[in-house]
Amino acid sequence: MQLLLFNAFNGLIQGVFYALMALGLALILSLNSVINMAHGGFLVIGAYLAYTLSPYLGFWGALIVGPILAAGIGLVVERVLIRPIYKRTDPIYSLLLTFGLALIIEDLTRTIWGAQGLPLEVPDIINSPVSEEYFFVTGYRLFVMGITAAAAIGLYLLLRYTLLGIRIRAGTRDLETTSALGVNIYKLRALNFGFGCLFAGLAGVLAAGVLGLTPPMGNSLIMPSFVAIIIGGVGSLFGAVLGGLIIGLAAGIATTYYPAASEAVIYLMMLIVLVVRPRGLFGEEGLFE
Amino acid sequence: MTRIASIAVMWIALIALPWWLPMIGSYTALGSKVLIYAIATMGLNIILGFTGGLSFGQAAYFGLGAYGAGMTLKYLAPSTPLAILIGTAVGGAAATLLGPLVMRRRGIYFAMITIAIGQLFYFIMVRWNEVTGGEDGLAGFSRQDIHFGPIIYRLTETNFYYLVLLGFTAAVAIMWTILQSPLGHTFVAIRENRRRIEFLGIRVERYVWAAFAIAGTITAFAGTLNALLFNFTSPQDLHWILSGNFVIMIVLGGMRSFFGPLIGVIIFVVAQDYLSSVTGNWMTFIGMIFVLIVLLFPRGVLGIFNRRAEAV
Numbered sequence: 001m002q003l004l005l006f007n008a009f010n011g012l013i014q015g016v017f018y019a020l021m022a023l024g025l026a027l028i029l030s031l032n033s034v035i036n037m038a039h040g041g042f043l044v045i046g047a048y049l050a051y052t053l054s055p056y057l058g059f060w061g062a063l064i065v066g067p068i069l070a071a072g073i074g075l076v077v078e079r080v081l082i083r084p085i086y087k088r089t090d091p092i093y094s095l096l097l098t099f100g101l102a103l104i105i106e107d108l109t110r111t112i113w114g115a116q117g118l119p120l121e122v123p124d125i126i127n128s129p130v131s132e133e134y135f136f137v138t139g140y141r142l143f144v145m146g147i148t149a150a151a152a153i154g155l156y157l158l159l160r161y162t163l164l165g166i167r168i169r170a171g172t173r174d175l176e177t178t179s180a181l182g183v184n185i186y187k188l189r190a191l192n193f194g195f196g197c198l199f200a201g202l203a204g205v206l207a208a209g210v211l212g213l214t215p216p217m218g219n220s221l222i223m224p225s226f227v228a229i230i231i232g233g234v235g236s237l238f239g240a241v242l243g244g245l246i247i248g249l250a251a252g253i254a255t256t257y258y259p260a261a262s263e264a265v266i267y268l269m270m271l272i273v274l275v276v277r278p279r280g281l282f283g284e285e286g287l288f289e
Numbered sequence: 290m291t292r293i294a295s296i297a298v299m300w301i302a303l304i305a306l307p308w309w310l311p312m313i314g315s316y317t318a319l320g321s322k323v324l325i326y327a328i329a330t331m332g333l334n335i336i337l338g339f340t341g342g343l344s345f346g347q348a349a350y351f352g353l354g355a356y357g358a359g360m361t362l363k364y365l366a367p368s369t370p371l372a373i374l375i376g377t378a379v380g381g382a383a384a385t386l387l388g389p390l391v392m393r394r395r396g397i398y399f400a401m402i403t404i405a406i407g408q409l410f411y412f413i414m415v416r417w418n419e420v421t422g423g424e425d426g427l428a429g430f431s432r433q434d435i436h437f438g439p440i441i442y443r444l445t446e447t448n449f450y451y452l453v454l455l456g457f458t459a460a461v462a463i464m465w466t467i468l469q470s471p472l473g474h475t476f477v478a479i480r481e482n483r484r485r486i487e488f489l490g491i492r493v494e495r496y497v498w499a500a501f502a503i504a505g506t507i508t509a510f511a512g513t514l515n516a517l518l519f520n521f522t523s524p525q526d527l528h529w530i531l532s533g534n535f536v537i538m539i540v541l542g543g544m545r546s547f548f549g550p551l552i553g554v555i556i557f558v559v560a561q562d563y564l565s566s567v568t569g570n571w572m573t574f575i576g577m578i579f580v581l582i583v584l585l586f587p588r589g590v591l592g593i594f595n596r597r598a599e600a601v
Contacts, residue, residue, distance in 0.1 A: 029397065033397065034397075035400060081580065081584070085583065085584070090343075091343060091397045091400065092337075092540065092544075095343070095397070095400055095536075096533070096536060096579050096582070097579065097580055097583040099533045099537075099576075099579055100537075100575075100577065100579025100580040101576065101580065103530075103573070103575055103576035103579070104576035104577065104580075107570055107572035107573040107576065108570075108573060111570060111573075223405065226401050226405045227405050229401070234398055234401075260416040260418070261416070263415075264409060264413055264416065267405060267409035267412065270405055270406075270409075271406070271409070274390045274402065275390065278390075
């Protein structure tokens with residue numbers, strides 16, 4: 001029983017990272033119409049910059065600055081590389097461009113920081129187990145969940161109540177009309193891309209505290225995040241978060257009973273969802289069909 | 290006429306390859322690899338370039354073909370033709386079975402689902418250790434000489450190249466026939482205007498399914514040859530990075546033309562071979578090739594030289 005709880009909790013933490021990644025990916029997917037294959041790259045950038053800055057800023061400073069720097073680099077990438085190809089209707093180009101970026105970022109990370117895994121030091125205050133029996137429930141893991149929940153709620157409030165958020169949602173529905181109403185959609189898409197990268201960076205710093213840093217960490221988190229979006233339903237941010245948590249949990253539970261299937265199980269779940277409910281749990285009917 | 294001439298030159302160069310390639314300091318196996326990737330990408334291009342379905346997980350079928358062939362030789366029977374047959378059937382069957390899940394999707398969603406499905410097979414091969422060899426890959430098999438009654442065709446490096454060339458020729462003939470048939474014209478029509486085709490009462494989804502299944506089968510066939518070339522296969526042969534490489538090779542050559550992928554494969558494989566021998570950071574350079582092609586040469590090499598290539 002304790003083993004099951006242990007694995008389920010580990011899976012849930014993993015699911016939190018999937019959810020954060022999926023949230024950023026889904027944002028960029030819906031407004032920028034780009035599958036950001038480099039999303040794992042922005043995660044790695046956030047994580048490694050936080051690692052480099054943490055001796056100077058401390059963990060808390062790095063936790064804030066890392067994601068912001070990832071978002072800043074995201075803004076530059078969007079402006080220089082992605083904006084010129086928005087007008088191409090075939091999605092193959094943005095896919096290949098971000099794919100190339102993913103390769104570049106992973107390789108440069110390896111060159112700059114080395115292929116060896118690095119640890120990110122987490123302050124002792126939040127790193128001690130909550131109870132002896134449930135040693136795996138460390139304060140840090142609860143902290144990760146809390147921050148993620150806060151970030152997701154923050155994003156929800158932003159999209160729901162601010163002018164910027166309303167414009168982003170309107171642009172997702174109908175970009176042309178939004179533009180005709182006088183919204184600068186280039187600025188809107190740039191900001192949206194930045195938000196997406198902010199979430200990737202946040203996922204990176206938080207994940208580094210649990211899993212440590214390795215150059216391929218981002219590219220190994222990105223595929224499950226796709227699955228999270230497909231299971232949750234394309235077009236639904238809530239679905240993306242829920243999808244991430246579900247597959248993380250499922251992978252954790254599978255680890256208890258049949259470890260060899262812990263990765264395959266999430267893809268099998270995706271196939272089942274695609275057969276039973278093709279639009280995903282919360283997806284809108286007819287989107288991208 | 291120029292077209293026929295250039296195709297004739299191409300075939301002569303391919304037939305003579307075991308003579309001239311070693312002369313310029315390369316090796317015949319690289320020629321085999323180029324042709325194998327050409328089969329894979331030209332097959333993929335049936336769904337990607339001709340039907341307009343952005344399949345981004347094609348390495349899965351390539352790898353399934355490779356594992357199918359390898360496992361046939363290792364566990365079932367020491368027969369090269371049987372290995373090719375079974376490997377192709379396994380990959381083709383997987384694409385055919387999964388087709389209904391992807392055929393309704395379009396654009397980025399199509400891409401995302403095909404990538405994710407590909408990962409399923411990747412993890413099966415990585416984790417099914419006892420049978421597939423896990424991360425280390427499947428070794429311990431080798432291609433067997435082919436017996437025609439009393440005549441034995443020994444699969445030396447050069448002879449194997451000619452087997453691959455034969456496979457390439459057969460695959461090209463099949464694909465050309467398909468694309469010239471009403472079926473192939475329907476594929477192109479779906480790419481050009483899907484909604485209009487729907488209004489004509491044609492069941493678009495079934496045709497996308499057919500294109501996906503054909504593409505998967507041909508890619509799987511290429512995968513079987515790849516396993517036989519190296520007498521080895523590994524999970525890298527199903528990884529999404531290989532899927533992405535296939536797509537960039539097609540775009541690099543020109544995805545609207547029949548032989549475009551072959552050009553892209555030649556450039557890409559040679560560049561990769563060279564870069565990985567001169568720099569440890571070859572991944573960065575490959576990534577930069579991706580970015581530059583997208584920004585500067587979206588129509589590919591054939592698109593630059595030959596505008597008519599668009600119209601095939």
